[in-house]
Amino acid sequence: MKFKVNEIFHSIQGEGTRAGRPCAFVRLTGCPLRCGYCDTEYAFYDGQFMELGEILGTVQTMLGEPRKGPGAPFAELTGGEPLAIPGAPDLLRGLLGLGYEVALETAGSHDLATVPREVIKIVDRKTPGSGEGDRWLETNLDHMVPGQDELKFVLVDEADYAWSKAWCAEREVWDRFEVLFSPVHGKLDPAWLAEAIVKDRLPVRFQMQLHKMIWGAEQTGV
Numbered sequence: 001m002k003f004k005v006n007e008i009f010h011s012i013q014g015e016g017t018r019a020g021r022p023c024a025f026v027r028l029t030g031c032p033l034r035c036g037y038c039d040t041e042y043a044f045y046d047g048q049f050m051e052l053g054e055i056l057g058t059v060q061t062m063l064g065e066p067r068k069g070p071g072a073p074f075a076e077l078t079g080g081e082p083l084a085i086p087g088a089p090d091l092l093r094g095l096l097g098l099g100y101e102v103a104l105e106t107a108g109s110h111d112l113a114t115v116p117r118e119v120i121k122i123v124d125r126k127t128p129g130s131g132e133g134d135r136w137l138e139t140n141l142d143h144m145v146p147g148q149d150e151l152k153f154v155l156v157d158e159a160d161y162a163w164s165k166a167w168c169a170e171r172e173v174w175d176r177f178e179v180l181f182s183p184v185h186g187k188l189d190p191a192w193l194a195e196a197i198v199k200d201r202l203p204v205r206f207q208m209q210l211h212k213m214i215w216g217a218e219q220t221g222v
């Protein structure tokens, strides 16, 4: 089985509750969405075909022996939109089979029912400001694992904040999942967002993309 791979790299996880942990990233090529703020347009088309075994071998070389516990070696499948690629669930199963902790970064636009339960799903609920808010599959909430999976909102402006707050409250998603609110780099003032979360007593986690703070917004492969 072959996959078009944009890049495989070993870096620091920049987002989510595992931010700061070393992580091997497999970025697949291709995405049917076109979010206005997309920072991985280079992954829409460019890449090279690799066999499943070759991908797993590259990750294994980066991460070494699997271990359990909070410092367990960690791999993430990302894109583009990985679930738009046929065979992505097989790749996730392959990564799990190596014994690593495995996460998937997805836009929630494709059916999560195909994803193994043990995979930590970081699901980006696209907001109206992204321009792709209508791509959301509401049934995906039923396939997310409470206490394990994460719901992420990338906010373009204050209207996105109000919309996301109402969406979460209507479904009480914060009772089941870790909910992450982050500002679009260079668009929404991080201080405004942090203060709004505190003022509104929202049970969400503020986050900023660590890798952009370390290496800058334009750097790829980090």
Ligand code: SF4
Residues within 6 Å of the ligand: 031, 032, 033, 034, 035, 037, 038, 039, 040, 041, 079, 080, 081, 107
């Ligand atoms: S889903 Fe991700 S990769 Fe695709 S356009 Fe949106 S931000 Fe870019």
